[in-house]
Amino acid sequence: MAHPFVTSSHLLHRSFAQKPEMVIYASGVSLFLESGREVLDASAGPAVSCLGFGRPEIVQVVTNQINQLAYLYSGARFTCDVTEDLASMLLQGQPGGLSKATFVNSGSEATDAAIKLATQYWFERGMPQKCHVIARKQSYHGNTTGALCVSGHDSRRTMYRPWLSQNVSFVDSCFSYRLKGKSPMKPTSNDWRTSYRKRSFVLGPKRSLLL
Known part of the structure:
Protein backbone atom coordinates (compact mmCIF):
# COMPACT_ATOMS: atom_id res chain seq x y z
CA MET A 1 0.00 0.00 0.00
CA ALA A 2 1.34 3.43 -0.95
CA HIS A 3 2.44 5.83 1.77
CA PRO A 4 0.13 8.91 2.04
CA PHE A 5 3.05 11.31 1.42
CA VAL A 6 4.02 9.54 -1.80
CA THR A 7 0.38 9.44 -2.91
CA SER A 8 -0.04 13.21 -2.48
CA SER A 9 3.39 14.16 -3.82
CA HIS A 10 3.64 15.22 -7.48
CA LEU A 11 7.17 13.83 -7.63
CA LEU A 12 7.58 10.25 -8.86
CA HIS A 13 9.53 8.66 -6.01
CA ARG A 14 11.56 5.47 -6.28
CA SER A 15 9.43 3.70 -3.70
CA PHE A 16 5.70 4.00 -3.08
CA ALA A 17 5.85 2.05 0.18
CA GLN A 18 7.65 4.54 2.40
CA LYS A 19 8.02 8.26 2.96
CA PRO A 20 11.41 9.62 1.87
CA GLU A 21 13.47 11.64 4.34
CA MET A 22 13.29 15.41 3.74
CA VAL A 23 16.76 16.97 3.41
CA ILE A 24 16.94 20.64 4.44
CA TYR A 25 20.57 21.38 3.60
CA ALA A 26 23.99 19.76 3.22
CA SER A 27 27.52 20.69 4.20
CA GLY A 28 30.84 18.90 3.73
CA VAL A 29 30.00 15.19 3.80
CA SER A 30 26.75 15.48 5.77
CA LEU A 31 23.04 15.73 4.96
CA PHE A 32 20.82 17.50 7.49
CA LEU A 33 17.24 16.27 7.68
CA GLU A 34 13.99 17.96 8.59
CA SER A 35 13.79 15.63 11.59
CA GLY A 36 17.00 17.11 13.01
CA ARG A 37 19.18 14.11 12.17
CA GLU A 38 22.57 14.43 10.52
CA VAL A 39 23.41 11.73 7.97
CA LEU A 40 26.96 10.98 6.80
CA ASP A 41 26.95 10.70 3.01
CA ALA A 42 29.67 8.03 3.07
CA SER A 43 28.90 6.74 -0.43
CA ALA A 44 29.08 10.17 -2.13
CA GLY A 45 25.53 9.92 -3.44
CA PRO A 46 25.50 7.06 -5.95
CA ALA A 47 29.30 6.72 -5.53
CA VAL A 48 30.07 9.47 -8.05
CA SER A 49 29.79 12.82 -6.21
CA CYS A 50 33.07 12.86 -4.32
CA LEU A 51 33.62 16.63 -3.93
CA GLY A 52 31.32 17.16 -0.95
CA PHE A 53 28.67 19.80 -0.30
CA GLY A 54 29.00 23.57 -0.06
CA ARG A 55 32.73 23.90 -0.64
CA PRO A 56 33.32 27.68 -1.01
CA GLU A 57 36.04 27.39 -3.65
CA ILE A 58 33.82 25.23 -5.88
CA VAL A 59 30.80 27.49 -5.35
CA GLN A 60 32.90 30.50 -6.37
CA VAL A 61 34.28 28.88 -9.53
CA VAL A 62 30.81 27.68 -10.59
CA THR A 63 29.28 31.11 -9.90
CA ASN A 64 31.97 32.89 -11.91
CA GLN A 65 31.52 30.53 -14.85
CA ILE A 66 27.71 30.88 -14.81
CA ASN A 67 28.06 34.65 -14.85
CA GLN A 68 30.56 34.52 -17.73
CA LEU A 69 29.21 31.68 -19.90
CA ALA A 70 26.64 29.27 -18.48
CA TYR A 71 25.98 27.16 -21.57
CA LEU A 72 27.43 26.60 -25.02
CA TYR A 73 26.10 24.30 -27.74
CA SER A 74 29.05 22.63 -29.43
CA GLY A 75 26.84 21.50 -32.33
CA ALA A 76 26.75 25.12 -33.49
CA ARG A 77 30.52 24.97 -34.13
CA PHE A 78 31.40 26.89 -30.97
CA THR A 79 34.04 26.21 -28.34
CA CYS A 80 35.39 28.02 -25.29
CA ASP A 81 38.54 28.21 -23.17
CA VAL A 82 37.32 26.16 -20.20
CA THR A 83 36.43 23.06 -22.22
CA GLU A 84 39.61 23.33 -24.31
CA ASP A 85 41.72 23.68 -21.15
CA LEU A 86 40.00 20.76 -19.40
CA ALA A 87 40.49 18.47 -22.40
CA SER A 88 44.17 19.42 -22.59
CA MET A 89 44.66 18.77 -18.87
CA LEU A 90 42.96 15.36 -18.97
CA LEU A 91 44.96 14.24 -22.01
CA GLN A 92 48.33 15.60 -20.97
CA GLY A 93 50.91 13.06 -22.05
CA GLN A 94 48.30 11.20 -24.13
CA PRO A 95 47.50 8.47 -21.55
CA GLY A 96 46.87 5.17 -23.26
CA GLY A 97 47.40 6.85 -26.61
CA LEU A 98 44.30 9.03 -26.21
CA SER A 99 44.38 12.43 -27.85
CA LYS A 100 40.74 13.64 -27.98
CA ALA A 101 38.08 14.19 -25.30
CA THR A 102 34.37 14.87 -25.33
CA PHE A 103 32.19 15.90 -22.41
CA VAL A 104 28.72 14.64 -21.52
CA ASN A 105 26.38 14.95 -18.54
Missing part, protein backbone atom coordinates in the same frame (compact mmCIF):
# COMPACT_ATOMS: atom_id res chain seq x y z
CA SER A 106 26.67 11.45 -17.07
CA GLY A 107 28.31 8.06 -17.29
CA SER A 108 25.16 6.73 -18.94
CA GLU A 109 25.55 9.20 -21.80
CA ALA A 110 29.27 8.42 -21.99
CA THR A 111 28.44 4.74 -22.52
CA ASP A 112 25.94 5.57 -25.26
CA ALA A 113 28.43 7.94 -26.89
CA ALA A 114 31.18 5.28 -26.86
CA ILE A 115 28.90 2.74 -28.57
CA LYS A 116 27.75 5.28 -31.16
CA LEU A 117 31.28 6.53 -31.83
CA ALA A 118 32.64 3.01 -32.35
CA THR A 119 29.66 2.11 -34.56
CA GLN A 120 30.10 5.24 -36.66
CA TYR A 121 33.84 4.61 -37.00
CA TRP A 122 33.38 1.14 -38.51
CA PHE A 123 30.40 2.26 -40.60
CA GLU A 124 32.52 4.95 -42.23
CA ARG A 125 35.32 2.41 -42.72
CA GLY A 126 32.91 0.32 -44.80
CA MET A 127 32.33 -2.36 -42.13
CA PRO A 128 28.79 -1.73 -40.79
CA GLN A 129 28.53 -5.38 -39.70
CA LYS A 130 31.17 -4.71 -37.02
CA CYS A 131 28.59 -3.76 -34.42
CA HIS A 132 28.71 -6.45 -31.72
CA VAL A 133 29.71 -5.47 -28.18
CA ILE A 134 31.38 -7.87 -25.73
CA ALA A 135 30.57 -6.86 -22.14
CA ARG A 136 31.04 -8.39 -18.69
CA LYS A 137 28.52 -10.20 -16.55
CA GLN A 138 27.41 -8.26 -13.44
CA SER A 139 28.57 -5.00 -15.03
CA TYR A 140 26.68 -1.72 -14.72
CA HIS A 141 27.12 1.10 -17.23
CA GLY A 142 24.20 3.46 -16.65
CA ASN A 143 20.48 4.20 -16.78
CA THR A 144 19.81 4.74 -20.48
CA THR A 145 18.49 1.97 -22.72
CA GLY A 146 21.80 1.85 -24.58
CA ALA A 147 23.75 1.50 -21.34
CA LEU A 148 21.34 -1.18 -20.11
CA CYS A 149 21.97 -3.17 -23.30
CA VAL A 150 25.64 -3.60 -22.38
CA SER A 151 25.11 -3.97 -18.61
CA GLY A 152 25.23 -7.51 -17.26
CA HIS A 153 22.85 -7.36 -14.28
CA ASP A 154 20.05 -9.80 -15.09
CA SER A 155 17.73 -8.37 -12.43
CA ARG A 156 17.93 -4.94 -14.06
CA ARG A 157 17.53 -6.30 -17.59
CA THR A 158 14.59 -8.72 -17.16
CA MET A 159 11.72 -6.26 -17.48
CA TYR A 160 13.20 -4.53 -20.52
CA ARG A 161 14.47 -7.48 -22.57
CA PRO A 162 12.15 -6.72 -25.54
CA TRP A 163 13.96 -3.37 -25.91
CA LEU A 164 17.51 -4.65 -25.55
CA SER A 165 19.89 -5.11 -28.47
CA GLN A 166 20.88 -8.62 -29.52
CA ASN A 167 24.29 -7.36 -30.65
CA VAL A 168 25.78 -7.89 -27.18
CA SER A 169 27.54 -10.89 -25.62
CA PHE A 170 28.55 -11.25 -21.98
CA VAL A 171 31.71 -12.88 -20.67
CA ASP A 172 32.73 -13.65 -17.09
CA SER A 173 33.59 -10.81 -14.73
CA CYS A 174 37.23 -10.06 -13.97
CA PHE A 175 36.94 -9.62 -10.21
CA SER A 176 39.53 -11.78 -8.49
CA TYR A 177 38.83 -10.44 -5.00
CA ARG A 178 35.25 -11.76 -4.85
CA LEU A 179 35.20 -14.38 -7.58
CA LYS A 180 37.86 -17.06 -7.23
CA GLY A 181 38.59 -19.98 -9.51
CA LYS A 182 38.39 -23.64 -8.44
CA SER A 183 41.24 -23.10 -6.01
CA PRO A 184 40.71 -20.56 -3.19
CA MET A 185 44.06 -19.02 -4.10
CA LYS A 186 43.47 -18.87 -7.84
CA PRO A 187 42.07 -15.61 -9.25
CA THR A 188 39.70 -15.67 -12.20
CA SER A 189 41.73 -13.44 -14.52
CA ASN A 190 42.80 -16.36 -16.70
CA ASP A 191 39.25 -17.72 -16.73
CA TRP A 192 37.99 -14.32 -17.87
CA ARG A 193 40.57 -14.10 -20.66
CA THR A 194 39.60 -17.58 -21.86
CA SER A 195 35.91 -16.64 -21.85
CA TYR A 196 36.61 -13.46 -23.81
CA ARG A 197 38.81 -15.21 -26.38
CA LYS A 198 36.20 -17.93 -26.93
CA ARG A 199 33.47 -15.37 -27.51
CA SER A 200 35.68 -13.29 -29.81
CA PHE A 201 36.50 -16.42 -31.82
CA VAL A 202 32.80 -17.27 -32.24
CA LEU A 203 31.96 -13.74 -33.38
CA GLY A 204 35.02 -13.29 -35.55
CA PRO A 205 37.02 -10.06 -35.94
CA LYS A 206 34.58 -8.68 -38.51
CA ARG A 207 31.70 -8.45 -36.02
CA SER A 208 33.21 -7.56 -32.65
CA LEU A 209 32.91 -3.81 -32.05
CA LEU A 210 34.31 -3.04 -28.61
CA LEU A 211 34.73 -4.31 -25.04
